[in-house]
Amino acid sequence: MSIDSVSTLPQNTYPNVRVSATGLELWRGDRCLFNDLSFTLNLPVLHVCGANGSGKTTLLKVLCGLTITERGNVTWTHDKRILTTGEVRGQLAYTGHQEALNPALTVAENLQWGAGLYRELSNDEIQQATEEHQLDSLTSLLACSLSAGQKRRVALLRSVLSHVPVWVWDEPYANLDAAGVEWVNALIEAHVARGGCLILSAHQKPAINPEQVQTLGLTS
Amino acid sequence: MNAFMTWFYQMSSPPHFYRWAGRAIPWFMWPALILSAVAAYLGLVRSPEDYQMGHTVRIMYVHVPSAWLSMWCYTSMAVASAIGWIWRMKLAHAVAAAIAPAGAALTFLALVTGAIWGKPTWGTYWVWDARLTSELVLLFLFMGVVLLRNAFEDRAQGDRAAAILAIVGVVNVPIIHYSVNWWNTLHQSASVSVAGKSGIDSSMLMPLLLMVLGFTLYLVALILMRTRNEVLLRESRKRWVQELVQS
Amino acid sequence: MIEWLNMDGDGIYVWPCYVLTLIVLIANVWVAKLQHASLLKRAAARARHNDARTEVLEEISP
């Protein structure tokens, strides 16, 4: 799976979107997750790593704007212009621990709804995307009959299909086999090649060239 | 005007509020005690008995203030919640969290004193009278807010959820009030109105107003005390609390 | 005195109301005081615990 064969990504390059956070402070009950956490992302990929329970998922939700911190703020910039929360929402595809696949709908319908939240897309576009990523055998299956790895792939495919510059992936490698991991790395490379930005939390470093990856270690 | 703004901004910082409230509580509690005692004395001894209801009219001096103030509590809780929601002020949520149980207690008080008053007036303790029924629904609304607030583990999340419910509730309280009155007039002939506010003579009005003022001051003191507790609950991690405790 | 307490028969309705009001109002204040004391105690315990771990939270202006 070389880079240029991932045709389901948009042909034009993405605008250059980056994020920075200053003085984040967040508590969960008596546990302090972040205390005065600040960082600025200037490389395309931000790799959030840390032990279990160090707040990786919460940090991703804070960056997306789902979780409100007690102190500090998150600013998204598009070529030095600061984006409002409304603008950020259209630019950002979040794939969390749960794959947001409705069990009563088929894979195609889930993708139609999931990517449809970001842009108008037709059924054959979905069909072409699933064929390209070897998921076409699943399109007519109900989401509840999929394995965890297959669900993970469909969720990641949704980000690809939504053509947004920023992907926020929480543990993309979870439940994936070797072929799956390689597929994800290819997706990341293609996305970064088009100028996209990726924020992911994972225990292993993404296998792409290291200069493009900025690592943020969280201590619990 | 900007003197008020600086005071409002200063007050929004929990440590400052905590110290100010600590000093302010006695200033509200003692006048409340004095006023209520005077009002009770006037109401029980001085004021005449009602030609129809006899001495039971003296219950009005306790029932009416708690009924009025329970309504006041709900509205001020909704206002505090709205301030907390719009300006993200943790202190305003603490105030709203403090008002809710106090309001529920007053609503319960109004219900029970109204029911006891109902016995000599209508012969039974519970009558689906318009005011008592809307007091009962108000109690349900209060309990809803209190239960929702502590159903969440995270305090800030519970505050914001209870704020939404309080604001939605305060929009519905007048609608509930009028629809209950409407329902009451449709089904029952206009029974003796329990608190005949119109046309009570001045000797009865004085103790009533004094009692209302006394209850209000008491309520402000109680809410300040409870807000200090809520602030301690929310800020127990912060340094100013640890310094306060160690000094 | 007894006659005044009796309020020719209505006393058994008036006095319970006043007594109940007093109880409810005092109970609220008393509970608030108890809660305040226990919160201070808990904060003190946490402060000692924190000092032991020598990790004191910086106070950032509101």
Add this chain to the structure above:
Amino acid sequence: MNELSYRRAFSLQLRKELTQLGRRYGSVLTPLLFFAVVVALFPLSTDPSPQRLATIASSAVWVAALLAAMLAQQTLFRGDFEDGSLQLMALSALPLWLQVIAKQMAHWLVSGLPLVLLSPLAAYSLNMAPQGYTTLMVSLLLGSLSLSSLGAIGAALTVSIRQGGLLFAVLVLPLMVPVLILGTQATELASKGDNAAGLLNMLVAICLLSVTLSPFATAAAIRVSLD
């Protein structure tokens, strides 16, 4: 930048909801069966002579319809919350309050409307005078619409709480008191042959108020629950 179209937000969510609800016929039948069972409880709990039943007919039908609609309303967001779709809805550029309206409409079509259409059957079984049926249906239509809006706020507030179901009922039922009073009163008057237009107008007012204002509160409640 993606174009923002309100039509797409509404139709996207409506299509998803209707296909999902269509797949499980249980979502239509359960509220109806619950409604029938509760209506049947009333005659069982008093002497079923026609005159006796006629007096409680309108309140029995209304209380049963209210509880049935509330039962269906309770899990409005739970499914989406558990599989993560609610996060996706909150994070998309499409307005959340519009997606909430679409979700409410779909659920109302599936659980509220059948109740309204079948309520004359229950009224007939409780010996309500036939002249009251149309007013019953109109008032139930308005009542179930305002319940679906107010209930959505309660559902959004309690979606992340473990046993949120009971708390949901405690939150929503006091807010439904005005609708219940006006609805039962209108049906009562209509079944006696009087004109219930005044009450229905007030019911329309309350219904419009709750249908238009509550989606914003529901969207805010969803963002709180997702925190």
